[in-house]
Amino acid sequence: MVHFVLVHTICHGAWCWYKVKPVLESAGHRVTAIDLAASGMNMAKIEEVHTFSDYTKPLIELMESLPPEEKVTLVGHGVGGINLALAMDSFPHKISAAVFLNGLTSDSTHSPSYILDQFLERNPADSWLDSNISSDLNPVNSKITVLLGSKCLVTKLYQLTSSQDLALAEMLIRPGSLFKEDLSKCMSFSEEGYGSINQVYIVCKKDLTITEDFQHRMIENNSVKEVMEIEDADHMAMLSKPNEVCCCLLDIANKYN
Template sequence: MVHFVLVHGLCHGAWCWYKVKPLLESAGHRVTAVNLAASGINMAKIHEIHTMSDYTQPLIELMESLPPGEKVTLMGHSLGGYNLALVMDMFPQMISVAVFLTAFLPDCTHSPSYVMDELMERNPAGFWLDSHLSSDLDPVKPKTITIFGSKCLTTKIYQLCSAQDLALAKMMLRPGSSFQEDLKKRKEFSKEGYGSVNRVYIVCKKDLLITEDFQRWMIGNYSVKEVMEIEDADHMAMMSSPDELCRCLLDIANKYN
């Protein structure tokens, strides 16, 4: 039995894994879907969360609660790649493999914000369509608050998902932050921690938010053990291609556990 720990992306919550969790469990595995701080049913408010570490705290607490000797298979989606990197740096010996699902893949050479900075540089403000990005005006630790707009969700994030999944997202999404300002100030992730853990990248070929080209640029910037592909997955592969995603995960579990 493998213990899968699933980490959502920006503005989302554990709810987004509702198709994948029962599929993995029916294959005999244990699955924990985490609500990061101020996400999903976590009671914190985004204005109370100041750093990527604060945001990652529920995942850190989960890792700290694991019994001695237990190893997990981590999967992070989108912004969740940063949450993975942070706990990989802290608990490398507790992770069999980390799976990056069309996720940010930082390296050990540049500032942690490097790949996010590059994405923002390549995509002008209009790229986000009707999404709302604003500063929280915190005088000590300012951050950008993001609220995805309906048009952005429909045409760039959930474009291959069902109408039901899109409706669920519109009801469940909460304001979030990528904590880019905080990531710019953090020291690089370490080769001894983050860099020592097996990394697998799952490319979603129909992703219009973190495009296939950008996913492959990140892989070229920081190599991984293995690259897998899902042909017809948009950004929300766990909803648009749950069966294919689960096949990838079960294959990964067999190889690395």
Template sequence: MVHFVLVHGACHGAWTWHKVKAVLESGGHRVTAIDLAAAGINMKRIGEVRTMADYTQPLMELMASLPQGEKVLLVGHSLGGLSLALAMDSFPQKISAAVFLTAFMPDSTHSPSYVLDQFSERAIADYWLDTQFSSDLDPVKPATTMFFGPKFMASKLYHLSPSQDLTLAMMLMRPGSFFQEDLSKGKAFSEEGFGSVNRIYIVCKEDLAITDEFQYWMIENNPVKEVMEMKDADHMPMLSKPNELCSCLVEIGNKYS
């Protein structure tokens, strides 16, 4: 039995994992899908969440609560990869492996914002389509928030997912942030913490949000133990290819737990 801890991407919530959670639990595994701060049914508002550490606090509290000797398999989707990195840096001894699922994966050389900065630099002019951005003027901790637009979601995130899942997402979406301003000021993740955990990357070949080209660039920038590929999977593989994703996760769990 593996204890999977599932971490969602920006503007989403634990609800994105409902298919995967059901399949893994039916196989006898333990699954914890969490809402990060100001996401899903977490009561905070994005305006109260100033840093990536604030945003990731629910995951850090879960990791701190694990009994001594218990290890979990962390799975981070999209922006959830940065939350994984924070947990890996602080609790490496409690993690059997960390799975980056078409996720932003930092390194232990550059600042924590490096992969997001590279992503922003490479994005084509109209990449974000109807996504809304707003910046506040807080002089100490400025923050830019975002809210994915319907066109962006339909064409970049959910283009191979069932239409019902896109409809549900549009009803449950909440404003989020990349916390780039905050991450750009942080120290690099450590080799002793972050760098010591087994990392596996699952590439989604048909992802139009974080393209497979950029996924492979991140893997080259910070090589991992293992790379798995999911064909015909969009940016939301937990919805477009839940059974295939579960097969990958169980295989990883059996190997590293």
């Protein structure tokens, strides 16, 4: 039995794993889908979340609560890959494998914001269409907040996902932040922590947000042990291709636990 911990991307929540969770559980595994701070059903507001560590706190608290002998398989989607990196660096002894589902991957050389800079260079503010992007003007911990718009969702994230799941997203997404300013001040992740864990990358070949070529570029620049691919998966692969995502995760469970 493997304990999967599923981590969502910006503006989303644990709800986006609703197709994956029961399939993994029916195969005999334990599944915890996390709501990061100010996400999903987490009661905090994004204005109250000042740092990336604050944002990641629900994941960190889960890792701290694990029995000493228990190891988990972390799965991070999209920007949630950076939340994974923070947990990996802090709890390498509690992680069997880290799975990046078309996720942003960091390295142990640059600041944690480095991959965000590259991502935003390819996805400037005007490419987010009708999304609401603003600054909270906090004098101590300034951050840019984002609320994904309907045109952005259907054009860049959900273009191969069902109309029902798109409607669900439009009802449940909340404002989020990349916390780029805060991450630019943080130390790089360590080889002893982050770099010591088995990393598996699942490429989603029709992702228009974190594009296939950018996914492969991250793979080449990081310590990825194994690469899997899903054809015809958009950015929201857990919704557009849930069976394929589950097959990948079950294969990983057999190999790394």
